[in-house]
Amino acid sequence: MENNTASQTTAVEKPATEERKAYGTAKTENLRDSGLWRILLPAVVAAFCLALVAFPLIILTPLFLKSLDPASASNVLGKPLTWVWIVMALVEAGIIIVTVRGLLRIFMTQAGNYQ
Numbered sequence: 296m297e298n299n300t301a302s303q304t305t306a307v308e309k310p311a312t313e314e315r316k317a318y319g320t321a322k323t324e325n326l327r328d329s330g331l332w333r334i335l336l337p338a339v340v341a342a343f344c345l346a347l348v349a350f351p352l353i354i355l356t357p358l359f360l361k362s363l364d365p366a367s368a369s370n371v372l373g374k375p376l377t378w379v380w381i382v383m384a385l386v387e388a389g390i391i392i393v394t395v396r397g398l399l400r401i402f403m404t405q406a407g408n409y410q
Contacts, residue, residue, distance in 0.1 A: 340402040344395045351387045355380055 359380040361367055369376045 337403055340398055344398060347391055347395060351384070351391065355384050355387070359384070 359377070362369065362375065362377040362380055364370065
């Protein structure tokens with residue numbers, strides 16, 4: 296019988312109330328966006344993509360043109376390296392295409408979504 300009265304008294308008791316404090320509201324925060332990042336982010340990504348395309352071409356073009364010269368050291372030895380520069384340019388072009396496509400998909404599509 297004692298067990299039954301103990302369960303009744305716990306059911307009657309009210310839970311303790313906690314004091315709640317609000318430390319800030321959304322009205323006090325400045326949530327306005329200047330929109331400048333929507334211009335700067337695509338510009339920076341586009342500049343990075345152009346640099347990504349330009350640097351390998353700047354390096355590989357003179358090497359390729361030098362390999363075409365019959366007086367170059369490799370051609371004098373009878374072991375032309377022209378194929379190395381062509382293969383390297385194709386491999387780098389493939390890597391650059393995948394990278395630029397990914398960067399453009401990630402950054403250019405997200406810049407206009409938050410209006």
